[in-house]
Every structure is written in structure tokens, then in C-alpha cells.
Amino acid sequence: TLTVNSPAGLAGDYKIVRALFGSQSNNPITADALFGAPSNGCAALTTNGSGKIVFLNGGRTTACENDFKCLNAQNSGAVAVVICSVNLN
Numbered sequence: 001t002l003t004v005n006s007p008a009g010l011a012g013d014y015k016i017v018r019a020l021f022g023s024q025s026n027n028p029i030t031a032d033a034l035f036g037a038p039s040n041g042c043a044a045l046t047t048n049g050s051g052k053i054v055f056l057n058g059g060r061t062t063a064c065e066n067d068f069k070c071l072n073a074q075n076s077g078a079v080a081v082v083i084c085s086v087n088l089n
Contacts, residue, residue, distance in 0.1 A: 021070075031051055036072075049073055
């Protein structure tokens with residue numbers, strides 16, 4: 001579970017699924033967060049993710065795979081990546 005404390009409109013608990021690649025550590029990660037740019041993460045990020053948790057869009061029409069998005073975030077210095085997907089059903 002991912003717990004968002006603020007802002008109030010986003011606060012709450014969210015179900016997450018761990019990637020099958022990368023660190024499998026259960027140690028908590030505490031860091032500032034930011035939205036990556038480009039937001040879909042399909043190109044090198046123009047935002048400085050150094051030491052940050054980077055949020056990227058998932059979506060069904062995204063032009064690249066999640067592992068590529070994570071690599072782009074890692075290359076920007078991110079310590080963690082959250083790929084947000086919306087269940088439209």
C-alpha cells in the first residue's frame with residue numbers, strides 16, 4: 001500500500017504492485033516526490049529526479065514499456081518510480 005499524506009485531494013491509501021525487476025528490498029523509502037516530464041516517461045526525463053520518487057503516467061496507449069520508463073527515471077537519479085494507472089472499468 002502506498003499512503004499519500006497530502007494534498008488533501010489525493011490523500012489516502014493506494015494499492016500498489018511491485019515490479020518484477022529492480023530492488024526487492026522491503027526497506028521503506030522516504031523521499032520527496034515529483035511528476036516526471038515527459039509525464040509518460042518514454043523519453044529521457046527533463047526533470048531532475050535526483051534522490052526523488054518520480055511519478056509517471058501508465059495508461060493503455062503509452063508508447064513504451066514500464067521497464068523503459070523506470071530506466072529513464074533511474075537515469076534522472078530517481079530512488080523510486082511510481083507508474084500510475086487508472087482502472088477505467
